[in-house]
Amino acid sequence: MVWLLRKCEKCKKYTLKQEKCPYCGGNVRIPHPAKFSPDDRYAKYRQAMRGLKLK
């Protein structure tokens, strides 16, 4: 379900919140990894998911 991730425009953190960042209250948007290989992209998502689980 990696496509549910949003990225904060302000603090650049990933979140599952749809409306705003739970860390700083900034706007979130769907991240658009353009030039990364699929492996890099999923590695990033896995890191983000690990970070969320630690909270």
Ligand SMILES: [Zn+2]
């Ligand atoms: Zn934020």
